[in-house]
């Protein structure tokens with residue numbers, strides 16, 4: 001993995017717009033609540049690791065993200081180990097791989113105050129439609145059409161969440177080459193970066 005990402009680039013629109021909706025949802029809620037529960041931390045932190053955020057940058061990012069609720073001492077005492085563990089630097093020293101969409105969808109859906117999971121499954125229809133009607137294509141600045149929104153909602157209703165995500169990618173960016181389907185959040189990020197650099 002030759003990518004690199006620094007802690008202060010994560011909310012930069014040029015980077016943030018390349019993240020899939022599941023990760024944007026975690027990041028928005030991390031900003032609002034200055035905390036994420038365990039499953040959300042795992043989903044986001046290993047994704048960001050694969051995007052090129054090294055352990056030093058990761059510790060800065062999470063400490064700053066938590067600082068409204070947790071002092072540096074509390075962070076070091078209660079959370080630092082967890083993030084170092086995700087980088088294979090503690091305990092069993094496993095180099096954890098980021099979760100693919102199936103792994104994310106196989107976990108229990110988020111309950112109150114939890115933001116992990118897949119928005120195409122976990123947001124109710126109204127919340128998703130509301131979000132999609134404000135979404136724009138990042139290159140043309142056009143809103144999604146009613147047809148686009150209905151296409152995504154129909155796929156959600158059919159429980160075809162990865163296809164809903166794939167269409168969302170196409171409507172907000174560009175078509176994916178070779179009819180490729182989004183099956184992994186890091187694939188979404190990589191393809192978004194490629195389109196951005198073309």
Ligand code: SF4
Nearest residue numbers: 020022101118165185
């Ligand atoms: Fe994330 Fe996968 Fe859901 Fe897309 S389909 S939002 S990448 S979990």
